[in-house]
Amino acid sequence: MIRRMPTALGIVAVFGGLAIAASVLHARDQRYPPPPVTERMLYVTAGSVVGRVMLSFDALAADVYWIRTIQHYGRDRKSHRQTGRFELLQPLLDLTTSLDPMFTTAYRFGAIFLAMAPPDGPGLPEASIALLEKGLRASPDQWQYAHDIGFVHYWHTGDFSKAADWFERASRMPRAPGWIGPLAATTRAQGGNRKGARQMLQELLESPEAYIRQAAERGLLQLQALDAIDLLQAAVDEYFKQTGQFPTAWFDLVRARMIQAIPLDPARVPFAYDATTHTVSLGRGSPLGPLPQGFQRQ
DSSP: OOOOOOOHHHHHHHHHHHHHHHHHHHHHHHHSOOOHHHHTTOOOOOHHHHHHHHGGGHHHHHHHHHHHHHHHHHHHHHOOOSSSTTTTHHHHHHHHHHHOTTOHHHHHHHHHHHHOOTTSSOOOHHHHHHHHHHHHHHOTTOHHHHHHHHHHIIIIIOOHHHHHHHHHHHHTSTTOOTTHHHHHHHHHHHSSBHHHHHHHHHHHTTOSSHHHHHHHHHHHHHHHHHHHHHHHHHHHHHHHHHHSSOOSSHHHHHHTTSSSSSOBOTTSOBOEEETTTTEEEOOTTOTTOSOOSSOBOO
């Protein structure tokens, strides 16, 4: 599908209408806040059905459903509900990309939304991969989709072999950047090596999409947290080696001058120490959790 360019008059009319609609909806929401449960039931859940309903307005409808997707994700991410969070995310993304199969932003951002582990997302890496594969069927030469599938495998499923396969596939596609080939080789040789993970995340920091850059920044902070946990665990073990007993709290390590103060993770939340299991972990409520598993330090 190729979106036709609107005329100048059409653009003015569309934005004028959107501005009026936005003001009306804002006033309505201020006076009559919509009940969230009812609102969650107002979506068509089959892309083929909505395509027939929208007729030739599919591109505009795709934009509307993409906005709905972002609203749904944002609201549920802030929600404290224990059940039903992100339940509409996958069908909304399917609707959006069925209406506009060339909607690159929906595929790439949507895949990140789906793969994010709770509480920041539904933790559905397989659904994330399926969405990107749908994008590849529509645009077989879009190297970004193949790369992103590799990223999902690398970061979320821990299947480094599949990650390397997808990085290699991406590297062979037209206009793929030169760094993907070496990334595939590093992934295949080293698996979940943190050095390789940092290399990949540093490359993603150059992405033009802000949310992908934010995901990469968060991933780098998570790797820093993993490094810090290793060092703190080593300090706990050294305390036992020197004293014959494990510390009961961080203050024991401070008094022994093994650490300077209660340690904070990169998000400025204190690390947790379990005096029963003698293990170090992220503190409860840290925005960096859950940390990715399987990443060896070197």
